[in-house]
Amino acid sequence: MALKKRKETFMNDLHATTITGTDTVLEASVVEEFQVSLRGQLLHQGDNSYDEARQVWNRMIDRKPALIARCAGVADVINAVNFARTHNLLVAVRGGGHSVAGQAVCENGLMIDLSPMKGIRVDMATRTVRAEAGLTWAEFDLETQAFGLATTGGTVSHTGIAGLTLGGGVGWLMGKHGLTCDNLLSVDLVTADGQFRTANATKNPELFWAIRGGGGNFGIVTSFEFQLHPVGPTVLGGMVLYPITQARKVLLFYRDYAQNTPEDLTTFGALMTQPDGNSAIAVLVGWFGPLSEGSQHIKPLRQFGQPLADTVKPIPYCQLQSMLDEGAPFGWHRYWKSGYFKELSDEFIDIVIDYAEKKTSPLSAMFFYHLHGACTRVSPEATAFGLRESQWDFDISSQWTEPTEAEQHIAWTRDFWKAIEPFSHGVYVNHLDTDDGASRIRAAYGVNYDRLVDIKRKYDPNNFFRHNKNIPLRE
Ligand SMILES: Cc1cc2nc3c(=O)[nH]c(=O)nc-3n(C[C@H](O)[C@H](O)[C@H](O)COP(=O)(O)OP(=O)(O)OC[C@H]3O[C@@H](n4cnc5c(N)ncnc54)[C@H](O)[C@@H]3O)c2cc1C
Numbered sequence: 001m002a003l004k005k006r007k008e009t010f011m012n013d014l015h016a017t018t019i020t021g022t023d024t025v026l027e028a029s030v031v032e033e034f035q036v037s038l039r040g041q042l043l044h045q046g047d048n049s050y051d052e053a054r055q056v057w058n059r060m061i062d063r064k065p066a067l068i069a070r071c072a073g074v075a076d077v078i079n080a081v082n083f084a085r086t087h088n089l090l091v092a093v094r095g096g097g098h099s100v101a102g103q104a105v106c107e108n109g110l111m112i113d114l115s116p117m118k119g120i121r122v123d124m125a126t127r128t129v130r131a132e133a134g135l136t137w138a139e140f141d142l143e144t145q146a147f148g149l150a151t152t153g154g155t156v157s158h159t160g161i162a163g164l165t166l167g168g169g170v171g172w173l174m175g176k177h178g179l180t181c182d183n184l185l186s187v188d189l190v191t192a193d194g195q196f197r198t199a200n201a202t203k204n205p206e207l208f209w210a211i212r213g214g215g216g217n218f219g220i221v222t223s224f225e226f227q228l229h230p231v232g233p234t235v236l237g238g239m240v241l242y243p244i245t246q247a248r249k250v251l252l253f254y255r256d257y258a259q260n261t262p263e264d265l266t267t268f269g270a271l272m273t274q275p276d277g278n279s280a281i282a283v284l285v286g287w288f289g290p291l292s293e294g295s296q297h298i299k300p301l302r303q304f305g306q307p308l309a310d311t312v313k314p315i316p317y318c319q320l321q322s323m324l325d326e327g328a329p330f331g332w333h334r335y336w337k338s339g340y341f342k343e344l345s346d347e348f349i350d351i352v353i354d355y356a357e358k359k360t361s362p363l364s365a366m367f368f369y370h371l372h373g374a375c376t377r378v379s380p381e382a383t384a385f386g387l388r389e390s391q392w393d394f395d396i397s398s399q400w401t402e403p404t405e406a407e408q409h410i411a412w413t414r415d416f417w418k419a420i421e422p423f424s425h426g427v428y429v430n431h432l433d434t435d436d437g438a439s440r441i442r443a444a445y446g447v448n449y450d451r452l453v454d455i456k457r458k459y460d461p462n463n464f465f466r467h468n469k470n471i472p473l474r475e
Contacts, residue, residue: 024088031067037079040072040116053113054105056094057158058334060406061102065092065111071134072116074188074196074222081220082194084110085464092467093216096136096160100336101434104163106467112220114162119223122147127228128185133162133221141318149228150317151183155268155369157322158330165224167430167469168213168385170393172286172320173231175263175373181212181385182378183227189219192464200225210455213385213445215429216468217452218459232317236287236294239270239323240301241309244279247271247353253304254283255344258370259390264289265297269368271356272327279356285312286320327365333403335410337417338395338431339424340387344368348423352394355416360408363399368392386446387426394420395431429469441469 035042043050044067053068066089069080084091090109097104097115105111117134120143129144129151138157144150152173154164161180169180177183186200187208197219199208210218242250251269258267268284283301287294291314302310341348356366372390380386398413400406427436429444442449449471456463456471463473 026066026087030087034067034069034079034083037083038069038072038076040070040076041068043068043070054111055330056097056099056102056104057328057330058100058102059331059403060333060335061105063102063105063107065106066108068111068113070113070116074190077112077114077190077220077222078194078196080110080112081190081192081464084112085192085194090467091464093220093465095133095162096158096164097330098156098159099163099430100334101432101436101469103468109467114220114222115160117222122149122228127230128225129228130223130225131161132223133160135161137161137164137321138318141321144228145231145233145316145318147228148230148233150231151226151228152177152180152375153321154180155321156324156328157318158325161224162221163216164430166211166213166215166221168428170369170371170375170428170430172266173229173288174371174375175261175266176288177229178374178378179385180226181383182375184212184224185227186225187211187221188223189221191219192460192462196222206455207459209382210384210452210459212383213429213448214452214455214471217456217465217471219465231288234291234314235317235320236291236298236312237285237315237320237323238311238313239282239284239309240298240307240312241274241280241282242305242307244271244281244357246305247281247356248349249305250281250283251344251349251352252346253301254368255349257300258372261297261372262289263373265294266372267301267370269370270365271352272365273362277362279359280308284323327363328397328399332363332399332401333406333409335398335406335413336395336431336433337413338393338427338433339417339421340371340389340426340428341392341394341420341423342389342425344392345423348420351419355396355412355419358412360412361398361400361405363401364409364412365397365399367395367397369395380447384445384448384452386448387428387444391425393428393431394424432469438470438472441471444469445471 092106094104094113115134117132119132137153152171165180398409
């Protein structure tokens, strides 16, 4: 009865008799049959929640899928994959919708939206968790922290666990526990042929290798099983803030300090604007060892200069995980450039400060994510995430709210990137933007690229999953 009612509502809303896919026209009866096969909603233009469902984090992206399948479970994902393949529809897969390139939503085609899938179960005995692909890190952390456990997650809490894990996963706990993908034990996924598969160390091991860094190229992951670790509930966290006039001194200090900290301590650098409108430089701190031992390791950072503010104190782990949320809300316009840097040379630091001083938007920020410790000890060939050195992931994150301002902010970002690119040696695939082409995707994988191409050929021979940081079938 419920299905029948839903079907009638859908047909009433669907005034047109056809829906246009990428290169196909669907009869209403075909769409209706698909709707009835789903436990979740099927949305199309004109539905009340259609515009909300197609929004992603970066407001620069304004695409209108022909259909949005809001999946309630695995069966919906299988039906959606089979429907898109049968009707030759372009597919976009949405987890948390955070990709700056906005690849969670496509123009025309079918958006397969996993955000309603939020099941999660912690197993205390094995310290593991099974988590569905629609969860955000805020939701994941809340559930695992109820048991005093956590795994490496994103530094902005409304990021989806799915896209972040599949690209690698850089976060506060990486020094101590490795990348997010290093803590992955198993996934369930639906491949392009509509088959439901499990991939782990013993079942489909090649696929398991590829999805730990290879992104959404190989199938739609419906749930993840992670190893958890005792964390918190209280950690030492916060930031030590200096005026922008001291940026050079701070960065010269920070580059050496970060490389000599224990694995219990992760530090990030940030150039940003304070609420009073003045620019500042901050060193962000997360300490995960015994609380009584943290202060001695943070002391040099507090004492080498004269900070404007020092907010480092005992806080709940979940608070640390959301400390950066305010500077990255949904709805602003964005453009990013990013790369890995093995060292922060004097020359590089000077260029960064020069561009920071002439930034075109007060909302823009620059981040130094220091990869160190456990995440660098994993062999480059153990997972698809190949760039395993001690290094900085440096991001230029341009942000603004007025659509008409795009040109000047994008130009500043591109000029900035052009000046520092010669110092860079690769890139984190999850930080690539729309105009980063094939050569940069290749650069993200180092020695692992050719193996990824082979696995792509095997599991997705028609490049069904291509609305992503695409690993092509051939070059
Ligand atoms: C503000 C901000 C902060 C960030 N901070 C961090 C950070 O601290 N650490 C870090 O590592 N990264 C970080 N990132 C990058 C982040 O990892 C990527 O943007 C990632 O894609 C987000 O995942 P999502 O599920 O929210 O993305 P979505 O936009 O929903 O998905 C991105 C892509 O991932 C693939 N995908 C998503 N879900 C699935 C699935 N279930 N199965 C198969 N493929 C899927 C698809 O190809 C999709 O196009 C940050 C990004 C932003 C915007």
